[in-house]
Amino acid sequence: MGLPLSPALKEMIAEAERRGISIPTEKETIEQREKREKEFEEKQRRAWQTGMKKKFWEEYSIWPDGKPEKFIFRDWQPSIQENVQAAKYVARQTLDITNELIKQKQRYNVVFIGTPGVGKTSLALAMADRFREANKFVMFVSTTELKRMYDNRIEKKDINHRLENTINWMKKAEVLILDDFGTEGIGRDNVRVDMQNGMYEVVNARKGKITIVTTNNRIEELKAMYDPKIISRLIPRNRDHQVIFKSMEDVRDV
Ligand SMILES: Nc1ncnc2c1ncn2[C@@H]1O[C@H](COP(=O)(O)OP(=O)(O)OP(=O)(O)O)[C@@H](O)[C@H]1O
Ligand SMILES: [Mg+2]
Known part of the structure; x- marks a missing residue:
């Protein structure tokens, strides 16, 4: 009625x-x-x-060009590498890891190790795309840009404020991509203490979450730049979770 x-x-x-x-x-x-x-x-x-997912990806993330980048598994072309098998292998391994993390709800960190231009960031972005489709809060942080924020934090109050917020969101994101990790230790020096402290806070808060690292450095080199405690919490020891770009070439601008 x-x-x-x-x-x-x-x-x-x-x-x-x-x-x-x-x-x-x-x-x-x-x-x-x-x-x-x-x-x-x-x-x-x-x-x-939906709102939070968008915020993590578009607002809280620290992108090298200030805006989100996109790369999906279908964009991966093994044939642009001379060693086609190697290119197929890393994509297959990345896809298997992604499916395991999403479908079997597992939680572990992943590292992409290789020289510049071999496709590490691309495959990390392809993973991010799948996680976002599964409605996860995914955050992308360019470690180079993060280091720049640390370098400017004293002079510029607004940058310091953004940095503090960024560290907070990095603790909370369900999936965090730390891109170009290791570039902040220019010349393999020790990374500045405040940045190490920030990273330590982040990795400790992220226990039981998923962190994806891309790096040009070997794990031993990372341990020389950072307190080894940080590296051991961040970089997976399980070889299945290390995607190593062996015998692959720089294909940037090919
Ligand atoms: N197999 C591939 N198929 C299609 N595009 C690729 C492939 N490998 C790399 N690229 C493209 O080449 C460029 C460089 O790749 P990417 O940025 O992923 O390299 P990287 O390993 O992260 O390098 P760096 O260490 O310098 O960050 C990008 O534009 C990427 O999309
Ligand atoms: Mg990269």
Whole structure:
């Protein structure tokens, strides 16, 4: 039985609905009411999830060019490498890891190791694409840009503020990509102490989450730049979780 609705009331209900609030205009059973409330909560949850997913990827991430990059598994062309088999192998391994992490809900870190231009960031982005499709909060951090923020934090208050927020989000993201890790230790020096402290906080807070690292350095070199405690928490020891780009060439701008 519908209530007699005045035009003004009808307009109010329509407006409420536009804002995602549904107002019952008929007598409901308890079950109907529960169902309606549950659907409303689910809708709210999905809207929140979509918003946060976008925020992590577009706002909280630190991109080299300030905007998100995209690379998907279908973009990977093994034939641009002379060693086609090697290029196929790393993509296959990355895809297997991605499926295991998503479908079997496993939690471990992954590292991509190789010389410049072999496709490490590309495959990390392809993983990110799959995680985002699975509605995960994925954050991308260019370690080079992060180092730049540390270098400017004293003079520029706004950068220091952004840096503090970034460290916080890095602790919270469900999946974190740390791109070009190791470039901050220019000349293989020790990384500046405040950055090491920040990284230490991050890796400790990320226990049980997924962190994906790309690097041009061998693990031993990373241990020379950072406190080994940080590296042992960040870089997986399991060889299955290390994607090593062996006998592959720089294909940037080919
Ligand atoms: N197998 C591939 N198929 C298609 N494009 C590729 C492939 N390998 C690399 N590329 C392209 O080559 C360029 C360099 O790749 P990418 O940035 O992933 O290299 P990288 O290993 O991360 O290098 P760096 O160590 O300098 O960061 C990118 O534009 C990438 O899309
Ligand atoms: Mg890269």
